[in-house]
Amino acid sequence: MSAPTAAAEITTDSLLPWDDTGRPWIGGRFTEAAGPTVDDHAPATGERLARVQLAAAEDVDAAVAAARAAQPAWAALSIRERAERMEALADRILATVDRIGRLDSRDTGSPLTPMTNGARKGALYLKQIAGAALELQGRTIPASARGWHVTRREPWGVIGAITAYNHPTLYSCQKSGPALIAGNTIVIKPSEQAPLSTLLFASLTEDLLPPGVLNVVPGHAEAGAALVAHRDVTRVSFTGSVATGLQIQRTIADSGRIKSLQLELGGKNPIVVFADADPAEAADATVRGMNFMRVQGQSCGSTSRLIVHRELRDAVTEEILTRVDKIRIGLPEAEGTQMGSLISPVHRDRVLGFVEAGKADGGELLAGGGAPADPALAGGAFVSPTVFAGVQLGHTLAQEEVFGPVLSIMTFTEDADAIELANATEYGLTASVWTRDIDRALRAADAIEAGYVWVNDVETRYTGVPFGGFKQSGIGSEQSLLDDLEQCTRTKAVNIAVR
Known part of the structure; x- marks a missing residue:
């Protein structure tokens, strides 16, 4: 980087x-x-x-x-x-x-x-x-x-x-x-x-x-x-x-x-990628939806749970890691900075505590997980964009809002399993669905328990469209x-x- x-x-x-x-x-x-x-x-x-x-x-x-x-x-x-x-x-x-x-x-x-x-x-x-x-x-x-x-x-x-x-x-x-x-x-x-x-x-x-x-x-x-x-x-x-x-x-x-x-x-928001989605588009959406490059993942609407069909898992994951590796971390006002620091050292340590919990639960750390190596950033509350694979339903990273740059990857085989995973948290703020099948998209949008759902889009909020959550999200x-x-x-x- x-x-x-x-x-x-x-x-x-x-x-x-x-x-x-x-x-x-x-x-x-x-x-x-x-x-x-x-x-x-x-x-x-x-x-x-x-x-x-x-x-x-x-x-x-x-x-x-x-x-x-x-x-x-x-x-x-x-x-x-x-x-x-x-x-x-x-x-x-x-x-x-x-x-x-x-x-x-x-x-x-x-x-x-x-x-x-x-x-x-x-x-x-x-x-x-x-x-x-x-x-x-x-x-x-x-x-x-x-x-x-x-x-x-x-x-x-x-x-x-x-x-x-x-x-x-x-x-x-x-x-x-x-x-x-x-x-x-x-x-x-x-x-x-x-x-x-x-x-x-x-x-x-x-x-x-x-x-x-x-x-x-x-x-x-x-x-x-x-x-x-x-x-x-x-x-x-x-x-x-x-x-x-x-x-x-x-x-x-x-x-x-x-x-x-x-x-x-808060939110623990899913981005559901079905088997007919384009892997590159899905990876772009996942990185964008995580808000790595706006607020370092510190957004209630961040799609921090990627629920991807097993057939696309490897291709989408590879595309995500390529994109994450190119994110330029730096001082907020420096030219070319895409990702800055977290709000405080206390919050940085909280986020790193979630990283340790992800490891302890058996998740596979694929990227990030700590501070960037640049010595010019040593005085700040920086955490590199972090990606975990192998996250399971009972893991901390599948349930609790990190409010930081930590993405969790989960997999499914049947459409019904994807919906079950999407709804298996106390939160219900946003969700994103990726598929070329309009019937599947509408079924998923109906079934997902969230107040704001995107189909083949993510993160954009449209003035005039109500933004609010279900369940514990508000x-x-x-x-x-x-x-x-x-x-x-x-x-x-x-x-x-x-x-």
Whole structure:
């Protein structure tokens, strides 16, 4: 794997919207917080990027209070006006997209181009959902002979959003766009592992959104729990792990408040390759679906279980290993880098623990399994793209989400066995099916227990198509425009007697 060349020096300070320390964005400005000030480090190098003051529970209270105070006037604006503000925010993101992409690349360890593209995608999503705003409509119901029976969509009030570290700017757009267009206000808690771009995102709303409409509280689990439990937060939207999703449900129950809830959680996603598929196409799809070259496999949608027909196993495996060997691992901003570092040394060690578990279970390690040999990368949280063959149903790598660059290869002989393997986990987020037989493809798509299924495609997510999971992979969906808006509202029925 060849090493990319170094990028031109651009200081992190020049990318940040503050001079010394990043602080929570509350009431339309950066504010002094009660939480500790910590150093935010680049996972690819270990260098300090910035100082950030984290929010404590009292800062979350202040953010929610600001959001609650701002919500009535914000909801009183027409939906068209709220949508226009989101379009204007999208334009500001697009004008700053290179800066945001570079900041996300440094903060997450992912390559520069995917992070820049992710910020651009978030801005375009804001434009698209703004365009769908007027489709948020009520109904007229002929429930009686003379009366009028109508429904209207009303905002929940204050929405609490907790985002993951792998796509910070994209998640900021996807959480805030529908919430704000629908008339809610929002408090976002970004991952403490990559908070910088979310604070930059908030600063772009200055003089565009009224103070308190959008707030950001970087912090640890204490801040997240305070946001979830707050009596004035009526809806919670979370992207992250199943364990944290379960904790959010417990926290809501313990708070004694009924809340609307959306959870986008983990996946152990299958890519099923039937005997009539093209081996080269299937290998391309497998490598692409693993997200080695976007976020180092750190994606809930990664197709990390290749379930391939026994007749194609050797040909597809050989093609995969050829492609994996050509992936260029390097510093995130270096020219030619295709794969960067994991989010932290702690997560790197967790992923390597899964590698050891795969070996202990009897899997055959075909590629990777450790850090790359390049000494220039020794200071970062790097793991080479890893491929295991011979993975069996009861193995750890067949059941547990690694959230890293580890692909497991399993085999089948009969179509029914492939479906059984695909469904044999607690997860049900995505799946990919490869075959030239349309009947087989449709049977598989029907039978696989997943919320988002590709046929002869993988990884592409289409705006307007709902993305969400079955089983332990979540509740609700995102990215579907009108559905996104409707989930950020509740229905009120109005019955008018005609005398």
